[in-house]
Amino acid sequence: MHQLYTWVFEPGFFASAPVHTAVVIGGVTAVVSAVVGVFTVLRGQSFAGHALGDVSAAGGSGALLIGVTPLTGFIGLGVIGSGAMELIGIRRVRGRDLATGIVLGAAIGLTALFLYLDTSASATTGAAQQILFGSIFTITSSLTVIIAFSVLAVGAIAAIWRPLLLATVSPDIAAARGVPVRLVGLTYMLALAVAVGLSSLTVGAILSTALLIGPAATALHLTRRMGRALVLACLTGLAATWAGILLAYDSYYWGSAHEGLPVSFFIVAVIFVTFLLTGLPARRAAARPREAGAPAAADASRDQVAA
């Protein structure tokens, strides 16, 4: 029994200060990402989420250059980018897609420039790794700031929960019911920027989409209730993050070389595998024929209408 225990938790896991920090910040980040991510998936905006990750990367690498914490850069530029994307592309879905793509391209270009300058200015090669792929064991931002941002983002989603859901189902119905659709959409995008900024800190700007989309998509495999989807997404995100931290810690003891493998890899790998596993039963259920008695699916042709 004890052997199994030490096999799962390598020595010193629970005593390690970096592990404590990683578990707390990783957990908070996973919850924020899951809450926002459920709506990102339902609104079909995972591309926007990914683009915001790239904008965050530009912000984080720029922040290192001027000597402020990466989190300031991640969230600062993310908020500006999300506001710009929402305002530019508000009119048409296709327009939003284009706006997102253009912002994304510009952001990656800036990131390339900033990371080059970071590396040559400080003669360290860690900047690219830290910004793009995260640094959950060596976070320098204050826990208070991280929690404050998390409460802000989750609080914003809670406040606009019903109008956002209605606007996601049908912007027309929402507008007719007097929902300020643009304001609700903008609030959601700002919460998205914060979620992406926080997960850039843990799994990295490039991988933030995985933490945003993966647990949410997994939850949507499993339930047809919105509230349950939210809880399941949070649990999946937490489980993946904590399992990833444990595996990364353990990986130090796996080979004789004693080289720890990157935590971001493990978190994303767990999310990916969970998504695939939950998708199989869902797919099988969808393939089952509908129960008898229901009217036939109705996509009548124009001919039938005119007949």
Added chain:
Amino acid sequence: MPVMTEHARTSAPAADVLDVAGVSVSLSGRQILDDVSFSVGAGQFTGLIGPNGAGKTTLLRVILGLQRTSAGTVTVAGQPRSRRNPSIGYVPQKVLLDPDMPMRARDLVALGADGHRFGIPLRSRARREAVAEMLHAVDADRFADARVGLLSGGEQQRVLIAQALISQPRLLLLDEPLANLDIRSGQEVVSLLARIAADQQVAVLLSAHEMNPLMPVMDRVVYLAGGRAASGPTGQVITSEVLTRLYGYRVEVLHVNGRVLVVAGDADAGATAAHHVALPAAGAG
């Protein structure tokens, strides 16, 4: 200039739920609606008929307060139009319900009651019962717990109608609700709406480019063509004279096997009618 039957103004009941008077709309220099006037009384089933592009959706958006007008007034339940009017229930055109949306039919109906409110919803027995009652009213009990995105087109329309009715509106607006339904589902939706109009004394205004499915239940018609409207009791509006004035060119109304066909040009015999371009169904393109 409005084309009106003499009846349109005078026969309207005193307590109209909807009164549209002289509404004009232009969008980027193009006249979409030109001096449109009509009214709808409680419990009446009114068809808003016209070819695609005639301005039906624009007119519904004007009534909802979502579209600016260049002239005219709209009164709903005695109040000037405004956004967030609880007297109006609305089922828009082409609502695409994502099969992945984790939402049961009853959840969508509940959103119709309080989807505009901020904050987290509170579960209450009264709310649950109101939703169940509304699902029953549209014969949707059977699939109340199914994912809305996986329901058939006709089932989704019922759920959307329940969603629109739960706030107990005086006026129910539906934009092309029959567009993607097979004939049988369409008939079911139409008779459901007729029953709701009669039972709950709701004024129903339903837009369609095909009027025949509505003929059995339609009390009155608002016919839109080229941005202008003719309105009144169905039999008085769907005539060659009125529609010819409306379209601005010779139009013939034919009754063939109990169906109404509106065709362009002179048609002296039923046999030649088939060679004419049918309006609006075929003209809709």
